[in-house]
Amino acid sequence: MTTRREGVVMTASRAVLLVAGLVAVSAAAIRRPAPPSSAGGTPAPELTNASWLNADRPLRLSELRGRVVLLNFWVFTCGNCTRTVPSLVAYDRQYRERGLTIIGIHTPEFPPYAGEHDKGNLVRALLRQGIAYPNAQDNDRRTWDAYGIRYWPSFVLIDKRGMIRYTGYGEFHLNDGDFREWDRRIRQLLAE
Amino acid sequence: MRRIALLLLATATACQSHPPLVALQPGPPLRLVAASGVRINARLKPALELDGGTVLHFDSPHLTPDSAYFAAAPTAAPPVSGRRHGTLRLSVCPSGEKICLLVVMAVAW
Numbered sequence: 309m310t311t312r313r314e315g316v317v318m319t320a321s322r323a324v325l326l327v328a329g330l331v332a333v334s335a336a337a338i339r340r341p342a343p344p345s346s347a348g349g350t351p352a353p354e355l356t357n358a359s360w361l362n363a364d365r366p367l368r369l370s371e372l373r374g375r376v377v378l379l380n381f382w383v384f385t386c387g388n389c390t391r392t393v394p395s396l397v398a399y400d401r402q403y404r405e406r407g408l409t410i411i412g413i414h415t416p417e418f419p420p421y422a423g424e425h426d427k428g429n430l431v432r433a434l435l436r437q438g439i440a441y442p443n444a445q446d447n448d449r450r451t452w453d454a455y456g457i458r459y460w461p462s463f464v465l466i467d468k469r470g471m472i473r474y475t476g477y478g479e480f481h482l483n484d485g486d487f488r489e490w491d492r493r494i495r496q497l498l499a500e
Numbered sequence: 501m502r503r504i505a506l507l508l509l510a511t512a513t514a515c516q517s518h519p520p521l522v523a524l525q526p527g528p529p530l531r532l533v534a535a536s537g538v539r540i541n542a543r544l545k546p547a548l549e550l551d552g553g554t555v556l557h558f559d560s561p562h563l564t565p566d567s568a569y570f571a572a573a574p575t576a577a578p579p580v581s582g583r584r585h586g587t588l589r590l591s592v593c594p595s596g597e598k599i600c601l602l603v604v605m606a607v608a609w
Contacts, residue, residue, distance in 0.1 A: 385544040386600045387568030388593055417591050417602045418544055421555055459599040479598035 349471030353454040357444035384433035388479035412443035526609040529575040539569035546590035
């Protein structure tokens with residue numbers, strides 16, 4: 309889909325005595341991902357994560373055929389992610405029994421020294437946020453890369469046949485426009 | 501020198517097409533200044549990784565009310581000796597996009 313991350317290497321002369329490092333990525337460079345090219349979607353890459361929370365064994369998409377799956381790529385150090393969690397908890401409560409499985413893909417931003425890789429820290433974050441749906445530790449970014457994710461938070465909605473039907477990213481809140489749009493998409497796929 | 505020149509050229513090209521999200525000012529202390537509309541994630545302290553595995557963390561006591569972002573430029577004391585270069589790693593959140601993204605860049609001061 310897309311490249312994994314963006315970054316620009318730079319250096320500067322000390323003689324300039326001014327800016328040492330500049331740059332990065334421009335907000336102008338951020339683009340919404342295009343919707344899947346075909347109405348039928350594209351096959352969702354299988355999940356291969358080994359470490360899970362709120363699940364008694366590693367989940368695989370192949371075992372979830374017949375259910376709609378919403379993947380949420382997030383990390384507990386990202387405010388945009390944690391502010392979106394109440395909306396996901398609401399979807400989980402409303403639609404789990406009707407066939408929706410929400411899966412958090414917890415993908416650290418920093419190396420292990422920042423604590424994001426630590427399972428205990430993730431457990432505490434799930435409790436703090438009231439998250440009851442399954443979460444995979446994506447410490448090696450395997451799933452992040454497989455889906456071509458670039459931003460926190462990101463979302464991938466997969467239909468009952470295992471096809472990616474909708475993707476997107478960005479914080480949203482209970483009952484705002486984006487919340488209603490994702491809600492509409494979930495209901496659409498549940499009805500198929 | 502040639503390598504530095506190439507890197508500067510690459511930077512100049514990048515700067516022409518994209519306004520910078522953040523600048524590292526040499527100080528001391530080293531200071532991270534975000535562009536307008538760009539917030540630096542305070543729950544993931546920006547890190548300057550030096551040769552030998554040393555990691556310097558930027559911090560500031562001034563945070564937004566939800567403690568998610570720095571309200572003032574975070575600073576870090578530069579190393580007292582050694583080479584003046586490293587890898588800067590930080591999480592930035594452009595306010596209009598409602599996302600966070602990772603920025604990793606080589607810096608010298």
